[in-house]
């Protein structure tokens with residue numbers, strides 16, 4: 487008979503929660519997706535893309551890292567953003583390890599100073615990922631590392647490119663070193679605790695972020711009104727609503743003859759099809775929910 491270890495003690499196994507924090511647009515969600523090898527967290531060129539805590543599980547031979555991707559930290563004034571930033575900062579308290587991600591090519595000094603001050607309140611082990619090194623001249627790197635090391639007692643500073651995958655394995659190895667010993671917290675291969683229904687809504691919101699300009703992305707929230715698997719799982723039927731704050735925004739979102747909404751729908755459908763690995767029927771509606779981002783009840787209804 488093959489001899490399994492009588493009862494695994496996990497003496498040499500490490501597991502823990504890693505909060506991914508940083509200024510908006512630093513590349514946090516891109517990094518999470520890169521580490522997972524799969525897209526669960528939406529990304530865009532525009533700041534403040536992520537609005538919820540996004541959990542992703544990375545299994546290693548001797549470790550399990552549970553990442554919590556968070557919205558970009560900045561000094562917010564709008565009610566929606568205040569709530570979102572508070573939630574991001576609260577994640578630090580839940581974490582065993584904090585991973586700060588910064589854009590090496592374009593540091594956001596103000597937001598990052600604020601974040602470093604918050605880190606000092608928590609005294610959690612913290613690693614810094616100096617991201618987007620594909621965009622900076624190599625000789626600049628040492629100076630940047632020194633500058634950052636002077637601001638906080640980081641356990642280590644790892645230059646990476648989340649987009650290209652450069653040094654991401656090394657970063658994971660650094661994080662594993664800092665995790666507590668213990669059994670995996672999720673069954674191996676878990677990936678995330680998010681439903682496909684939720685991620686589908688996020689993918690629609692991502693296309694709004696990527697395909698519209700001005701204030702539209704910031705005025706938009708998405709709800710999934712219906713999500714049905716049909717034909718023995720060979721088809722997913724989705725009805726979703728994009729909520730905006732004003733009639734003028736609704737008109738822009740729909741576009742001439744419905745062209746913009748159609749473009750968003752096609753892009754979102756393709757992305758959702760990749761995730762669920764079957765055909766998707768996606769129907770999008772646009773609704774005006776006057777000034778929802780200033781209204782606590784509406785904000786909560788939209789899941790923020």
Ligand SMILES: Nc1nc2c(ncn2[C@@H]2O[C@H](COP(=O)(O)OP(=O)(O)OP(=O)(O)O)[C@@H](O)[C@H]2O)c(=O)[nH]1
Nearest residue numbers: 511512513514515516529530534535536558648649
């Ligand atoms: N060149 C380059 N671009 C990157 C890299 N990592 C991320 N990006 C880009 O940076 C932009 C922001 O990436 P996100 O992952 O959405 O950033 P984020 O930190 O999650 O942003 P928020 O959710 O708004 O806080 C996107 O356009 C990414 O493609 C990188 O290593 N190199």
Ligand SMILES: [Mg+2]
Nearest residue numbers: 514515535536
């Ligand atoms: Mg993000």
